[in-house]
Amino acid sequence: MSEQQQPDPFDDAEDTDGVDNVHEPDVFDEIVDAETDRDPDLAVIEAGSRTLRTQAGPPQGDQMPTRPADPEVDKALREVETDLATRWGETKLEPSVSRISALMDVLGEPQRAYPSIHITGTNGKTSTARMIEALLGAFELRTGRYTSPHVQSITERITLDGVPIAPERFVATYHDIKPYVEMVDAAQEFRLSFFEVLTGMAYAAFADAPVDVAVVEVGMGGSWDATNVIDGSVAVVTPIALDHTDRLGDTAAAIAGEKAGVIKQGATVILAQQPVEAAQVMLKKAVEVDATVAREGMEFGVVSREVAVGGQLLTLRGLGGEYEEIFLPLYGAHQAHNAAVALAAVEAFFGIGEQHARTLDMDAVRSAFASVVSPGRLEVVRRSPTVVLDAAHNPAGAQAAADGITEAFGFSRLIGVVGTSSDKDVKAILEAFEPVFTEIVVTQNSSHRAMNADELAAVAVEVFGDERVVVEPRLDDALEAAVTLAEEEAEYAGAGVLVTGSVITVGEARLLLGRG
Structure with a gap:
């Protein structure tokens, strides 16, 4: 969508405020754990209780993909999943973005065809990404979202306009980039990992769509994560806690040091509430690259929240003012904080801040948050x-x-x-x-x-x-x-x-x- 075609996001009336492979590094195994080490047929699950199935009731429109109804498409998708799964073994290797950078080079740098919002942190990344996606969609921007891991189907990982990529398109995208993947494999000391190939697929699919903006969640860490070949104009850091300590470090500060790698020169950083030592690392990185920082509890945050039927009712303070009567159909105080972070990220994307103290259109914001779903989160x-x-x-x-x-x-x-x-x-x-x-x-x-x-x-x-x-x-x-x-x-x-x-x-x- 051209700049002239983009809708005005502001409301002028409210401007008051597999198979083991010896060529793969073990740093990817948590990502792959949730992606490729499940039996594609899930024999144990398919043998599950019919009573549980019949009592569950119908799905509630959460846009979760199922296996393709067409046997040929299902077969093709399984073949791609199997092919990708052969990449998931690991050896000891220092993390690097050299392989994914080489893939982007031979693909023509698809990740530079659209602006990006890059999300790191320990918890809340996927829910926050879904909220950002919904808000951008409410302003008629075409979105691409890349998240990990998936809950049920690998196709969840790549979405266009809030809908998981169609199995047919997933298969086609894989075959489109496969020759280039093999070219990079042949030239590198180590083959591309499962996650690197899937990241390449996402960036290529977004460029092909094309999307107006990509919302990208890191797989792990930040500095060396395969997603970090983008230059996100907005970097989002959700709460940091101890996880993956064998790879990222055993203190909040060490983990923050890895995750701070998503903060690029001149970007805007949306910083959720953090342990003091993690916040200090992030702020130091922002100074080094001349990035602007907005902190939850300072420049934005949750003003009030109350439990409501089916979710919660929020008042959020954004970078440009307050947003009242926001219904969020998700449970828990953590989701309210994720909503505040998502709102600030979208405001930053549209250029709202100290110099532009205007709020986004209130009705669009309310509609977007009311539409959010986050499967597998309460x-x-x-x-x-x-x-x-x-x-x-x-x-x-x-x-x-x-x-x-x-x-x-x-x-x-x-x-x-x-x-x-x-x-x-x-x-x-x-x-x-x-x-x-x-x-x-x-x-x-x-x-x-x-x-x-x-x-x-x-x-x-x-x-x-x-x-x-x-x-x-x-x-x-x-x-x-x-x-x-x-x-x-x-x-x-x-x-x-x-x-x-x-x-x-x-x-x-x-x-x-x-x-x-």
């Missing part, structure tokens, strides 16, 4: 009893989920279904949930990196005590057990189930519960 997928899914996979995420479900639902009895990856701080995750779970059913997902259910149970017993822990290695059995425990509550409507611990666990539970 998502209700069943009633009677209520089953909620949340992809929390680190202690900070677990605490946010525990606080959010307590505030929004007030269950008299809450049963946890937890399946985690083996490389997480599992004890700290369970400790965050201990005050809110009446009982916990420990299980495991289909990933080869899932923590064994018996090992997880041993940790759970330390936290919850033996009498509150149930072990069900199969996820379908775990869901059945949790529902049964919830139904034992005398006041049946007051009981609920929370499925959590991993994006993969949540994605497979979604399938079992008829959402995909």
Whole structure:
């Protein structure tokens, strides 16, 4: 869309304010963990309980892709997934953007065909990206969004105008860039990784669409992340916490140092509330590259919030003024803060700030936020009893989920279904949930990196005590057990189930519960 065609975003009346491959680096394995190490057929899941499926109710329009109905398209998509999966093994290698840079070069630098908003941080990146996408779409800009990992289908990772890329287009994009990928593979010491190829596909698809703006979430870190070949005019940093400490560092400051790599010369940085040491690192980086910084709690933030039916009602202070009566159909204080960050990012993209103290069109902002969905983030997928899914996979995420479900639902009895990856701080995750779970059913997902259910149970017993822990290695059995425990509550409507611990666990539970 040309500059002349873009709508005025302002409201003048409101201007008051797989297969192992020895050529791949291990730094990508968390990304791939959530993308490629699942069995494409999900045999365990497909064998799941029909009772769970039939009781779940119909999907609620969350735009989550399913397997293609056309057998030929499905076959082609599976072939691409299998081909990509052969790239996911790893060796010891210092992280680098040299391979993705080489791919961009031979593709003609597609990532420079549109402006970008680049998002890093530890928690909240995908929800924030979805909110930014919705806000930009409300002003009639064509958007491309690249997020990771996916919940159910690999095609979720690349969206155009808020809709996951069609399987046919995903396959075509892969085959379009495959010759160039092979060219780079042949010239580099190490082959392109799964994530690098998928990033190249996203940037090529966005240029081909074409999009007016790309909303890009890092896979991990920032400096050496494959997405970091873009020059985001707006860099967003969601809350930083300890995660991936073996790769990013074991302090908030060290992690912030890696993530600060997305801040480019002259950019605007939208900084969510951070640990002091992380904020200091970010501010120092901004000074070095002459970037402008807007801080949550200073230049923008949440003015007020109250729980509402189906979500929460917010008043947000943006860079140009206040936005009242914003309904956000997501639960938890953390989502309100994500909304404030998203709003400030879009204001910055449109040039609102100290020199342009005007608000975006209020009706468009309200409409955009009211349309936001974030699958697997305190998502209700069943009633009677209520089953909620949340992809929390680190202690900070677990605490946010525990606080959010307590505030929004007030269950008299809450049963946890937890399946985690083996490389997480599992004890700290369970400790965050201990005050809110009446009982916990420990299980495991289909990933080869899932923590064994018996090992997880041993940790759970330390936290919850033996009498509150149930072990069900199969996820379908775990869901059945949790529902049964919830139904034992005398006041049946007051009981609920929370499925959590991993994006993969949540994605497979979604399938079992008829959402995909």
